[in-house]
Amino acid sequence: MDRIRGVEAIVVGERGSAATWASVAVIVRVETSSGRMGYGEAVPTLRTGQVVEATKRLASVVVGMDPHAIELIHRTWMREEFYLHRSIESTAALSALDIALWDLKGREFGAPIHELLGGAYRRRVLSYANGWYGNCRTPGDFAEAASRVVKMGYRGLKFDPFGGYFDYIDGAGVRRAAEIVSAVREAVGEDVHLMIEHHGRFSYESAVRIADAISRYSPLFMEEPVHPHDLEGLRRYRSLTRVPVALGERILNKEEALQYLREGLVDFLQVDLTNVGGVTEAWKIAALADSFGVKMAYHNAFGPVQNAATLQLDATVPNFMIQETFYDFFPQWKRDLIGDATKVVDGYHAVPDGPGIGVDVREDVLESHRAEGLEERVPGEPVWVVRGTWVEDDASRIP
Ligand SMILES: O=C(O)[C@H](O)[C@@H](O)[C@H](O)[C@H](O)CO
């Protein structure tokens, strides 16, 4: 019987090819005893070393197991990891393995993952652009870049107009952000979705003032308006504002997602396949969200294997709304990694119909971009920024 023979986390990247966190990806390759290969992807955000170590721990547990037994592997890992299971490193390793095992399963049965789940609900996926606003600082910069993105066919744009503010934002910061959003709205018109990214960095009091200033521009959602651990602040934000909320990129399992759903704290759920438990958990969470009338808008910021796997879920989840994509704003090597197989056309990703994740990973590009240990840091620069949108004097705005 076919068994898992090896699980390898391969750090790939090109120093300086994008923002620090975006210049690297963690691709996980699973090999079986019959020589079959499956590919997954883990969260790279400046923890590549820890994720690689967690993947080695995971490999020591799952080598010899049946690659078909995905649920059993999830539970076995939970039991093995004990305290560590509630960590992004541990769930990132499991998530990448899960994606690779679904890739293997699809290749074995000759079907794309969405066929193994609920079948095609849609053949193309409405996608919004992120990563498009590099080097934008003024309202004019953002408006000009936004117009270019809409001309590419996108019907949705996400951006972070808050520069270097953290925790507290003063009146000047709120005015500057509102001017940026106003300029983008003016440039793209009323029918393009605008999503306002807060990167989970404000107190509820600041986030409420931001909502009061920006709601007039009809954002589709306000993303991570308060710190991700600040449930009390999110409850207050919800009671004091009338704007839709999106969050989820830092949720690690379905039980965490349920907490937000039960309390009506989220309108668009953005869990991420590469850290929430892969295809298996992200699919279960979509059903949970559906029972609360919440739409799915999976987080998708890292690499081409994540992007392809996420499209497989988008293809079959009934309560899917809109898909984040950096695809056109990836460094070229990320598109090359899958032979540029998931282009965005007229604002939509087509659903890949190949077996498994639907695309093939180019082993030559994988090998030529190995970058073990690549973890760039720009002193003082926040981890989340899109390159060139953080200016030195922003540091003075952190109280
Ligand atoms: O919604 C998103 O796509 C994320 O918040 C990105 O903007 C972050 O910068 C990235 O995930 C950091 O690793």
Ligand SMILES: [Mg+2]
């Ligand atoms: Mg985000």
